[in-house]
Amino acid sequence: MDQRLFVKGNEAVAMGALAAGCRYYFGYPITPQSDIPEYMARELPPLGGTFIQAESEIGAINMLLGASACGVRAMTSSSSPGISLKQEGLSYMAGSELPGLVVNICRSGPGLGGIDASQADYFQAVKGGGHGGYHLIVLAPHSVQEMYDLAMLAFDLSDQYRIPAMLLGDSVIGQMKEALTPHARPQVTLPAKDWAVEGKGTRSAQRIVKSLYLGDGELEAHNWKLHRRYELLREHEARWEALDVEDAELIVTAFGVTARIAKSAVRMARAAGLKVGMIRPITLFPFPGAAFAEATRNAKKVLCFELNTGQMVEDVRLSVARDADVYFYGRPPGAGSLPTPEELYAQIAAYCRRSA
Amino acid sequence: MNDMETPVFLAPRSLKKVITHFCPGCQHGSVHRLVAEALDHFSVQERTIGVASVGCSVFLYEYFDIDVVESPHGRAPAVATGVKRARPDRIVFTYQGDGDLAAIGTSEIIHAANRGEDLTVVFVNNTTYGMTGGQMAPTTLAGQKTSTSPYGRDIANDGRPMRMAELLTQLDGTAFSARVAVNTPRNVLAAAKVMRKAFQTQVEGRGFAFVEILATCPTNWGLSPLQANERIAAEMIPCFPLGTFKDWAGADGAASAGAGQ
Numbered sequence: 195m196d197q198r199l200f201v202k203g204n205e206a207v208a209m210g211a212l213a214a215g216c217r218y219y220f221g222y223p224i225t226p227q228s229d230i231p232e233y234m235a236r237e238l239p240p241l242g243g244t245f246i247q248a249e250s251e252i253g254a255i256n257m258l259l260g261a262s263a264c265g266v267r268a269m270t271s272s273s274s275p276g277i278s279l280k281q282e283g284l285s286y287m288a289g290s291e292l293p294g295l296v297v298n299i300c301r302s303g304p305g306l307g308g309i310d311a312s313q314a315d316y317f318q319a320v321k322g323g324g325h326g327g328y329h330l331i332v333l334a335p336h337s338v339q340e341m342y343d344l345a346m347l348a349f350d351l352s353d354q355y356r357i358p359a360m361l362l363g364d365s366v367i368g369q370m371k372e373a374l375t376p377h378a379r380p381q382v383t384l385p386a387k388d389w390a391v392e393g394k395g396t397r398s399a400q401r402i403v404k405s406l407y408l409g410d411g412e413l414e415a416h417n418w419k420l421h422r423r424y425e426l427l428r429e430h431e432a433r434w435e436a437l438d439v440e441d442a443e444l445i446v447t448a449f450g451v452t453a454r455i456a457k458s459a460v461r462m463a464r465a466a467g468l469k470v471g472m473i474r475p476i477t478l479f480p481f482p483g484a485a486f487a488e489a490t491r492n493a494k495k496v497l498c499f500e501l502n503t504g505q506m507v508e509d510v511r512l513s514v515a516r517d518a519d520v521y522f523y524g525r526p527p528g529a530g531s532l533p534t535p536e537e538l539y540a541q542i543a544a545y546c547r548r549s550a
Numbered sequence: 551m552n553d554m555e556t557p558v559f560l561a562p563r564s565l566k567k568v569i570t571h572f573c574p575g576c577q578h579g580s581v582h583r584l585v586a587e588a589l590d591h592f593s594v595q596e597r598t599i600g601v602a603s604v605g606c607s608v609f610l611y612e613y614f615d616i617d618v619v620e621s622p623h624g625r626a627p628a629v630a631t632g633v634k635r636a637r638p639d640r641i642v643f644t645y646q647g648d649g650d651l652a653a654i655g656t657s658e659i660i661h662a663a664n665r666g667e668d669l670t671v672v673f674v675n676n677t678t679y680g681m682t683g684g685q686m687a688p689t690t691l692a693g694q695k696t697s698t699s700p701y702g703r704d705i706a707n708d709g710r711p712m713r714m715a716e717l718l719t720q721l722d723g724t725a726f727s728a729r730v731a732v733n734t735p736r737n738v739l740a741a742a743k744v745m746r747k748a749f750q751t752q753v754e755g756r757g758f759a760f761v762e763i764l765a766t767c768p769t770n771w772g773l774s775p776l777q778a779n780e781r782i783a784a785e786m787i788p789c790f791p792l793g794t795f796k797d798w799a800g801a802d803g804a805a806s807a808g809a810g811q
Binding site for chain 1: 595596597598599601602608611614615616617618619620621622625628629630631632633634635636637640641657658660661665
């Protein structure tokens with residue numbers, strides 16, 4: 195497995211899913227993620243797996259719901275407008291405690307918008323885009339290698355916590371090619387799927403996968419159970435990458451495609467002698483709040499870069515030490531909106547000069 | 551055991567011995583029994599997975615002693631597709647009302663049928679949305695008063711009743727499509743035969759099977775149970791003719807007399 199491949203991000207996420215044991219894909223074409231269903235349509239049948247091009251995104255997410263209810267590893271993928279259509283099914287999956295992987299290769303909106311990279315789906319992804327109050331496990335890759343690695347991690351976390359996982363990519367990460375080193379799935383011990391419907395067989399008790407709770411106090415208890423799992427995720431599963439935060443006076447933060455550009459800007463700032471560090475959230479839910487609390491014991495300024503008009507910045511503000519200032523720089527997504535490293539460096543330099 | 555003690559009428563194994571929550575005169579209980587008898591007939595209770603839909607029938611798992619997954623409104627055929635693809639050797643059925651299957655779930659039912667999914671779809675048509683309080687459905691008859699067609703369904707405004715059994719017959723993936731009624735003992739016996747055929751279709755792996763059952767909703771129709779049964783004969787059957795419209799074992803396309811009338 196020590197080969198290096200030169201592949202697209204969209205292919206990498208599909209390869210990671212297959213390496214994680216996913217054998218069921220249900221999806222519908224939409225730019226800029228169609229390489230994923232195309233890859234799965236080609237690769238799944240020879241593996242004995244199932245690919246279905248669904249009649250709609252709604253059909254696809256509900257096929258995922260059905261397959262997941264049977265205990266198998268299954269996935270769907272789409273891009274922003276298609277993910278909006280999946281929200282109904284995601285709410286039902288969350289309510290029914292079903293795992294599964296949903297890949298969102300984000301494009302710009304709202305509405306039909308455009309096909310350029312966007313981070314404007316952050317709220318929808320991390321705050322529970324459907325009805326009823328729930329969270330998904332949300333992972334944000336910033337490289338082709340991470341598309342592969344995080345697809346695997348998403349399946350494991352999703353199975354462990356019985357919460358659907360979303361891999362929140364963007365059209366740059368999905369469409370660009372870079373080196374990928376494939377590897378086997380890490381050995382992890384996961385709970386048995388003793389809830390999956392499979393036909394009663396010799397069991398005396400039936401199994402029911404449902405989200406309807408009408409008895410007095412039943413739904414409240416169910417929602418507290420889900421909430422405790424979200425707390426466990428916050429406690430144990432937050433992941434982030436930290437760069438040069440030890441002596442930093444200003445912390446830059448960004449995820450996904452913006453994090454790649456921000457890294458270049460941070461390197462430029464360090465070369466210019468500015469004491470700048472960076473925190474890149476890898477899990478957006480659970481949000482790595484503790485990393486920000488820790489870093490802002492020293493650094494009293496945080497600068498958040500996003501390809502939107504400010505969404506993750508709200509979670510950053512909730513996470514930093516009380517006396518830390520949080521600044522935001524972003525642009526609404528669309529053709530020509532992607533910031534350059536120089537543009538972000540200019541922002542870093544300006545905030546470094548500004549006295550608190 | 552003497553003749554006096556020989557049971558002649560047994561409860562189906564696949565049903566739990568519990569009292570249902572359905573309104574007096576509602577025929578979901580009868581249809582549940584027909585499904586359970588078919589599961590018993592083929593001895594498939596242990597390998598059956600039911601897909602419950604939204605509406606009065608959502609409590610499938612309270613009455614059937616089988617594994618059940620719940621689906622969002624109208625999406626049962628898509629959920630069942632995922633179940634059947636993940637567990638191809640299981641018997642999978644959906645149980646859906648007319649508001650569920652013929653309105654919000656039109657896309658899912660048509661495409662599951664067109665893919666020829668090895669599923670059995672039990673479609674209970676009572677010309678109204680029952681659980682939500684008797685609103686107009688795609689199957690509501692012309693002139694029928696409902697809470698959202700208080701002046702009667704106006705075909706110029708609302709379109710005409712949809713005949714799902716005939717519509718699905720047109721798709722090559724549909725192996726079996728029939729319409730029955732449960733308003734008279736004779737029709738119930740005919741419906742039982744058709745229900746068995748619909749499950750036999752899946753047991754033999756022949757593709758998509760669809761059974762539409764004309765049934766009552768006395769509460770929302772504002773009729774007594776007996777009047778409701780009479781309405782099926784007088785008003786529903788003329789609009790929704792009984793029969794087997796497609797049968798893999800017989801002549802496809804032409805309606806054959808399979809369900810009484």
